[in-house]
Structure formats: structure tokens, C-alpha cells
Amino acid sequence: MTMTASTAFARTVRGSGPGLLLAHGAGGGTEANYGPIMEELSARHTVVGVDYPGSGATPKADQPLEIDGLVDQLTTAADAQGLDTFAVSGYSLGGAVAIRLAARHPERVTALVLSATFAHADTRTSLAASVWHQLFESGEHTVLAQYLNLMALSEPVLNSLTPAQLHTAAEQLAANLPVGTPEQVDLVRRADVRGDLAGIAVPTLVVVTTADPLISPTLQRELAAAIPTAEVAELRSGHLPFAERPQEWAKLIGDFLARHRKH
Template structure:
């Protein structure tokens, strides 16, 4: 039986389903734009296993099951058709949802995404996973701040602001499982099968999901629109307004 995720529902209007990143949550990854999106759309935001109120999985996460559960959560919430807004790992979940449920997915917006891991990304994700096991939260916070934050934004912070960012790192209990799923992602065969209108938003200063992988993702989806913003992996903090503007422009054509 397809699992349903704990989720939030906000707003009214066409459906918009959120797919967050590994080690994130709906609030952490989409919180800065949730109210804006809910002004024009019915936003459904599920949390993955081990995040928020969704229990941690007792077995390895599977991309097909994640996509099915994401869609089922939206349908159970009364939203039958929707654009999927995916971030990081959520872009792979969104692509798989679009190919497995083309009758429900009317559009895709994919930010800081990837269809596979390059050697560079595999090493970055591997260190992330090892640090989760090492039991050194301070070192984990330093690594994640370095790899996820764009150079311009990070270098503009004061020392106290950097210290506050390090202290503020939250690691949901399901993060190791979600990072393992990142390491297994390969949706290259799915890309040509995507029929929904798609916008891919690249993050130019991204060290975690390098820009070449984001461009490759866009190139693989027929007719995908591609834009870039000046940001690292944390565009919801670094370039919130630019990110939202591109999403809004796409959603104005939302056929849901």
C-alpha cells in the first residue's frame, strides 16, 4: 500500500505540490515562499520519511515509492492535478512522479536539481553521509555550510552571522536515509518521457549539485525552459526574490 506523508495544505486555487530536498523539510526548503505561493495556489507540502511528523522508514527509501507517496498525499488532500515544485533531491522525485503519473502532473519546476551524480557530486554526498555517521555535529555544520552556501552570500556574512548559521543547522532523523537515496538517483531514462511543461532553475554557485548537472537535467527534458540565478544550493535564503519571480512567471501559465 502506498504510504501517505505528513503534510501541510495552504491556500486555494490550482494545485502545487512541493518536493523538498534531502535533510530538509517543507518548512526549511520552501518556508520563505510558502505564503506567497498560497495566495494563488492550493499548496500541498509533504515531509519525507524521517522529517517532520512523517515516521522514519524501516527500509531503504525507493524513488518510485517516494514519487507515488508524494502524489497520493496530494490526491488524499483533495488536489487531483498539480504542478510539482521540486528542490534538490525533490527534483528527482518530481521527475519520477511526472513519468509515473502523467495524468496528474501538469507542470514541473525543478531547482538545484540533477538526474545523476557526477564524480564531484558523489564525493560531496559521500562526505555528507560519513559526517552524519561520525557524530560530530560541529564538523557536519561546517561542511554543509561550506558546500551548500554560494561564495558571494557566504563571504558577505559577518563572523557572528557565520557562527549563527553553523549553530542553526537542523538534521532530521531521516537525513541518512534521504542522503542514501540521493546517492542512488539516476533519472536520465525518465527525462525524455516527461510530457509536462517544465522550468529548470539553475543555481550558478552550487557546489553540492554542480551547475553542469543542472544544465544536463534541463537539456534532457523535451521543451524544458532553463534559467539561472546567482546562488548556491540555498537559493531560498540567498536569492529568494529571484527564485520566486521565476516560479511565479511559470505558474501564471499553470494549467492545473
């Protein structure tokens, strides 16, 4: 089964309270990227996420993905839950989705949290995404998983793993790569929301993953500098804060949203 523009994405809905939309990263999913902190987030919010085409239970797309199409699906999911306003948390590629959503619906977004993310892919990120795409298409999924461990884990965490642990991690990851990986990674290379940054007026937290080999901290800080309302929190993690430092990541998000909660 393939996805058409009118097909609704698979949704995750948890908790109660003010709305919080989740936008996941390329090659991930709502559960894969936010599952480790879902309990904390849903304790104080009505959490709504959608899985991009080819992730979770959403069928693979039959056409290239676009940021605006992902935004439309997230807002439709919010509407279905009766959420007029909401905060938005975007991780990696999901950060670009969150930024575009805030630019298009400023009256509905109460706060933004952008983690390990970018407004556009620099040469390094584009090259990494290109290799990621090619390895997936080649069918060398265990090699791709090894590459992703190299490009996503912080140096201390990677160096703490034994060869046997690395092998097991790669095998597990290879078996769970979303079928929509090529389309999602292709969007990483094309996404560009730099034109939306200066107009963002809602409270914004940029969580910079300072040991991130995939999305450089420099690129993350450039994004923060271009958003007038942004504050920066540094998290000593690679590209997977939900795997390396979930409790700290959840606390940064939760504390920020609590400070900017609309009663």
C-alpha cells in the first residue's frame, strides 16, 4: 500500500491537558523518537504525534515528501482532538516541520521546542543524508545501521560499546529501519525554513545537542540565533537525546513548557 496526499497519517494520542504536538525525525517515528519520554510529556499535556509516510503504521508515500504536507497532517491531527492551540516539539527533521507550522499558524502555537535540529542542511548534513539514502536503497541495511551509529552516537557513548554490543545494536537497528527512510532522508536534504525564522514570535527553546556528529552544534546555534524569541539549552548528547539522556531531555522540555503554559 502506498500513501496519497489525502491519506491520513497514523496518530499517537496520549495524556490530557494543554496540547503538545510532536514532530519526529527522518528515519524515526513518534514512538521511536519520543517513546522514552512520552510518560513525562503526557503527564501534563494532551500529546499528539503523527508518523510520516513509511514510519509506524503510516503507508509509504508514492511521491516526494514536503514540509507543508507534514504540517497539514499535524494540524489535522490537532483538530481531531479539539486542540485550538498547542505547543510544538520538533526533533531533527521535525524541527523544520515545527518551525513551518509556527510560521503558518502563529495564532495556534503557544511555544516551540526544537531539539537537535536545523533550518537547512549544510554540506556535511547533506552528504550524511546522501550516504544514508544510498545505503538504504542498496539493501546494505546492516552497514547502514553501523553508519548511523557512527553518525548519531556521541563519542563517549560510541566508545563505551564493545564490538559485540555494537554488532547487536546494528542488527537491531537494521531490522527496524522504516520503509519510508528514503523519502524522509531526501526531505532532510531539501528542507529549508530559514525564511520562517525571523517571524517566529512565540517562546522558543532550542536544545543544542553539543556532541552531535550528524547535525553540528554550529548549525543548531545558527538556527537559534535567527529566531528572535529563542533561548538555548545545551545537552551533552549525540543526535539521539532520547537514547543518551532521556531524563535530562524530558526535564528541559517539561520545565520550558511549564514556564510558558497558557492558563
